[in-house]
Amino acid sequence: MAIKPQILANLKHGKFICRAVYPTFVATWNWIVRFTSTIKGDFDVNPKAGLITVDRTDPDHPVIRFRQDRLPASKVWTGPFNPVTDDDGRVSGFEYCFFQVGGKTFHIDDVELGVRSCVVALRIPATAGGDMSAAEVVTYSDADNLASAQNNPEYEIIPLFIIDDEGKIQVDLRAIPTFQMEEEI
Numbered sequence: 001m002a003i004k005p006q007i008l009a010n011l012k013h014g015k016f017i018c019r020a021v022y023p024t025f026v027a028t029w030n031w032i033v034r035f036t037s038t039i040k041g042d043f044d045v046n047p048k049a050g051l052i053t054v055d056r057t058d059p060d061h062p063v064i065r066f067r068q069d070r071l072p073a074s075k076v077w078t079g080p081f082n083p084v085t086d087d088d089g090r091v092s093g094f095e096y097c098f099f100q101v102g103g104k105t106f107h108i109d110d111v112e113l114g115v116r117s118c119v120v121a122l123r124i125p126a127t128a129g130g131d132m133s134a135a136e137v138v139t140y141s142d143a144d145n146l147a148s149a150q151n152n153p154e155y156e157i158i159p160l161f162i163i164d165d166e167g168k169i170q171v172d173l174r175a176i177p178t179f180q181m182e183e184e185i
Helices: 023-035 143-149
Strands: 053-054 062-065 082-083 091-095 097-101 103-110 118-125 136-140 155-163 170-171
Touching: 082 143, 091 155, 097 118, 118 143, 136 143
Parallel strands: none
Antiparallel strands: 053 062, 082 091, 097 103, 118 136, 118 155, 155 170
16 A cells, blocks of 8 residues: 655656655655545445546546436425436426415325426316316426417416426426416406
8 A cells, every 4th residue: 555655756857767866756656646546436435325436437537427316306306296206317206296276275196207208287277166186297298289288278287397308307397487467358
């Protein structure tokens, strides 16, 4: 095991590398080799809890990488309609499905999602005295189909997420800016 020397050898141009000129050169060199070749991230040491790894795919150019995929889903997403993800980070459903209508809070059961490449939305009955137990999470193939469905006055359709082809969240729409309009009767 190479121990860091108390005095590191700093080379100078025009000087021979020998014990007489650089007495700590070998100790310095051995320490640098050991130090650089054994650098590890916390993921490399403890894969269950670590987030940092050293990628040595190209041994001449190692890269220190942050493993964002190792973050727990509960710490990445928060709030109503919290995405549930599988081990590969694909959305498999939603939990904590709370919403409000007219100042009252409602809840629907957790939802399983079996599709990819879609727009996920909450569809709520919009008729007076509508049954909120009929509220549900629905999917649309794209934003155009969502917009078309939003023209139906029987439902209020609130976009939640856009899911990409890999089943991962592309856009979180839960905090989308909204402007409420009223019509004169």
